[in-house]
Amino acid sequence: MASKDEKNLAQVVEKIAKMDEPRRSIMQRVHEIIVAAAPELKPRIWYGMPAYAASASTPALVTLRNDDRMNLAITEKAGFRPAGGIDGALMPAAWFFETVDADTEQRIAQIVRSVLD
Known part of the structure; x- marks a missing residue:
C-alpha cells in the first residue's frame, strides 16, 4: 500500500500531467526545481x-x-519577512512566470528554500 506522501505526489504529478502544453512542461520543470531545492517539502494538492x-x-x-x-506563491502559512529597500514593509508572496x-x-x-528558514 502506498504511503500518504506517495499518494499526494501522484496527485500532484497527475494534476500537472492534465495541463495543456506548453504549460505542462513548464510546470513539470518548476515541480522538479521545487523538489530538488527543498526535498523535505512534501508535494500535495x-x-x-x-x-x-x-x-x-x-x-x-x-x-x-x-x-x-x-504563478509560484508562498502561502500565509510560511514565515514572512519585510522585503526592505524600496519595498519597505511589503512582503513578497507571488511570482508570475x-x-x-x-x-x-x-x-x-x-524562494522555495526561503520558506524553510
Missing part, C-alpha cells in the same frame, strides 16, 4: 493546486497555479 508542505497533514507553504498566468530559464530556476529554488 491544496485547494485544487499543486502545493508543497512540511508534511502530508500540514498546510501548504508553496503553491503553483495555472490560471491566466502561471511564462517560461523557466536558468536565472528563473535559481530564483525559484531560492
Whole structure:
C-alpha cells in the first residue's frame, strides 16, 4: 500500500500531467526545481493546486497555479519577512512566470528554500 506522501505526489504529478502544453512542461520543470531545492517539502494538492508542505497533514507553504498566468506563491502559512529597500514593509508572496530559464530556476529554488528558514 502506498504511503500518504506517495499518494499526494501522484496527485500532484497527475494534476500537472492534465495541463495543456506548453504549460505542462513548464510546470513539470518548476515541480522538479521545487523538489530538488527543498526535498523535505512534501508535494500535495491544496485547494485544487499543486502545493508543497512540511508534511502530508500540514498546510501548504508553496503553491503553483495555472490560471491566466502561471504563478509560484508562498502561502500565509510560511514565515514572512519585510522585503526592505524600496519595498519597505511589503512582503513578497507571488511570482508570475511564462517560461523557466536558468536565472528563473535559481530564483525559484531560492524562494522555495526561503520558506524553510
